[in-house]
Amino acid sequence: MSERIVSPTGRGFLLLDSHPAGCAASVARMRAEAESEPGAGSKAETGAGPTALVIGSSAGYGLAATVAGLVRHGIRGLGIGFERPAGRRSATAGWYRTIATDAIARELGCDFSFRNADAFADTTKTEALDLIAERFGGVDYLIYSVAAPRRTDPRSGETYQSVIKPLGRTYVTKTLEFDIEGTPSLREVTLEPATEAEADATVRVMGGEDWSRWVEALAGRGLLRDGFRTVALTYIGSELNAPIYRNGTIGAAKADLEATARELDARLAPHGGKALTVVNGAAVTQASTAIPSIALYVSMLRGELGDRLQSPIEQSVRLWEQLTGARPFDVDDEGRARLDRWELDPAVQAGVTKRWQAITPESVFELADIDWFRTQFRSLYGFDVPGVDYTRPVETDQPWPA
């Protein structure tokens, strides 16, 4: 037993511990949001929902897709995340969130389980496919929502590190920083361009190769059901963050992912299947806060939109409606399903651009919703979640759901 009081210590966008009860409460809030979203679900008879494999189910958009799928469509299947158990520090937040998501699945009578494993490894694919073959006989949906700092390619043994850098030229931008007390300040950062090797490595980590291997592996085992659909998540973003995102190393990886979607779709279409990328809007996640200037951008986006900023759950509800065919995919000219139209609306972007150009260290609280961002960021680690008593000791050493 290792009950203790867990507090938010750390620096910048990295906290050292996560709060188990706070993580559970944040998943409960996602569930309530998924339940209250308007629009029809297609919740099947208990235990008879479609089968889904969600890769990256412990955080951010993959977690939202898992919760929305369980609550509104009674999905069965498997979620994979890559989290760290408790040791000297608490477990990672995704560990506790997975425990909470598993409890929801059981309560709803959904045969949905979770594995903690490296999705890039062949052993993970074999074990996941063995489980799917044995328990479900096939899959209807594969949602690929991995955001990883590195990938070891099991075929070559080589490890690639992704970097978040501009391509071609140095980029100077504004960024939000938090000191040890959590007080924000506006800074300027200079980001040097990536080398060719760094850009290539980022594509190997965040591009389409591993997604394609999952589909190949499922097809090789005869596990793709008729009408199989797979999506991988992508981001376009604003002109304001284009030098570091869409035109940077991560954008090159996303272009590769989108090209992979077209290849996979061509392979699946003759068998009635479909592959596409889904463009989500900006959200506060562990992955996005690692990108310089995104914290500031998303705080201004929230300043501009208020409650019209669409949460990952809202977008995931729309995603499931399109996956299940309740609504047609809202695709753009490049064949990407768009869940980010609210973000890239020209009037919204004009408003954010005005804020971006006007912001000074003095006006940061006025032009960007810093309090909202701070709460969102801390809740990624289970802090600042309403209804949680942070003065009480909690058990941090909790087992991964069986």
Ligand SMILES: NC(=O)c1ccc[n+]([C@@H]2O[C@H](COP(=O)([O-])OP(=O)(O)OC[C@H]3O[C@@H](n4cnc5c(N)ncnc54)[C@H](O)[C@@H]3O)[C@@H](O)[C@H]2O)c1
């Ligand atoms: N956050 C945004 O603003 C945003 C916007 C649009 C699209 N997206 C896309 O959504 C996807 C998910 O990003 P996110 O922001 O939700 O990230 P996140 O950090 O919240 O979650 C990443 C997930 O990937 C899992 N993961 C990481 N490495 C893994 C590995 N080796 N094996 C198995 N699982 C692994 C983590 O456990 C976690 O479940 C990415 O493709 C990202 O580009 C994010």
